[in-house]
Amino acid sequence: MRQTHIAPPISRIIIFVIIFYALFVSSVFQGSIVKDLNAQTKITKINDVEDLFSADYKFVMNHMLHTVFKQQKGNELSKNLRKIAANAKTTIGNEEGLKILLKEKKYACLLDSLYVTTNYLNRYYDNKTGENLLEIVPEKAFEFYVAVMASRDSPFILSLNQNILRWVEGGFDYYHIHKATHDNYINIFYEKHKKGLTSHSKFKSLSIDDLKSVFILYGYMIAVCIIIALLEISYFYISTMNKQKESMNFVI
Known part of the structure; x- marks a missing residue:
């Protein structure tokens, strides 16, 4: 008995190739994005997609959570938040902070809020007149910043608001000073790049184009x-139509 081999339709083969190609390209793009993020020194190591999705949340929360958890030691919060808070570090320590602060007032944003607002707040903020010797903090910027960090029903929103209030009163604007520092870094990097002083990656990163x-x-x-x-x-x-016609002619 003779066996016949039926070849699969060519459209199915092409569709399979497209799906395989899509998965391959998606993996390449994911790897390129992860590589770019890991190239930045201030970003936590990212190994998979879950780390990539949670990165923005960690970046925003990392700066303030250590102060929040100091005030709520008895509360049971998520392990993930506790881990982030444990890894947070104050940029300037309390011992050397005052000496630096006396030389340059704007460095106050880098100090722990509890430390700054106890003994040395009145050096730069007049409680009677409300005069702020540092930069005035726009309230809208802080409202947006807090909204990103915690919702109103969050278990630590009260403590978070207390710290934000201290920062607003003292003019300790981490958001704007960090942005200014970043913009200055970009300008310096651009000047170095024009002079050929920056390192170049051997691998081209995939872009939106x-x-x-x-x-x-x-x-x-x-x-x-x-x-x-x-x-x-x-x-x-x-x-099918031709076969039906042939069968009808054969019957006739």
């Missing part, structure tokens, strides 16, 4: 699959 090109290619390949599938359906329909 590359991703756009990939999606355009996906579109063309899907269009080809649809055309081939329609041709196969038409061929199958015509073949």
Whole structure:
């Protein structure tokens, strides 16, 4: 008895190739993004997609949580938040902080809020007149910053608001000073880059434009699959009709 081998439709093969190609390219893009994030010195090591998704949350919370947890030792909060708080470090220690603060007032944003607001707050803030000798902090910026860090029903929102209030009263604006520092770093990096003083990566990072090109290619390949599938359906329909006509003629 003779066996016949039926070849799979070409459209199925192309669809399988597209799916495989999509998975491969997605992995490449994910690896490129993770590599770029790990290249930054201030960012925690990222090993998988879950770390990537939780990174923004950790970055925002890391600066303040150590102070919050000091005031709520008895509360049972999530292990993840406790771990972040344990890894947080004050940029300037309490011992040397005052000496630096006396020389440059703007460094106050780097000190622990509890330390700054106990003995040395009145040096730069007049409780009677409300005069702020540091930069005035826009309330809207802090409202947005707090909203990102904690919701109103959070178990530590009260403690968080207390610390924010101290920072607002003292003019300790971490958000704006950090942004100014970052902008200054970008300017310095740009000048070094023009002079050829910056290191260059051997591997090109994939960009949004590359991703756009990939999606355009996906579109063309899907269009080809649809055309081939329609041709196969038409061929199958015509073949079926011809076989029916032949069978009817044979009967007659």
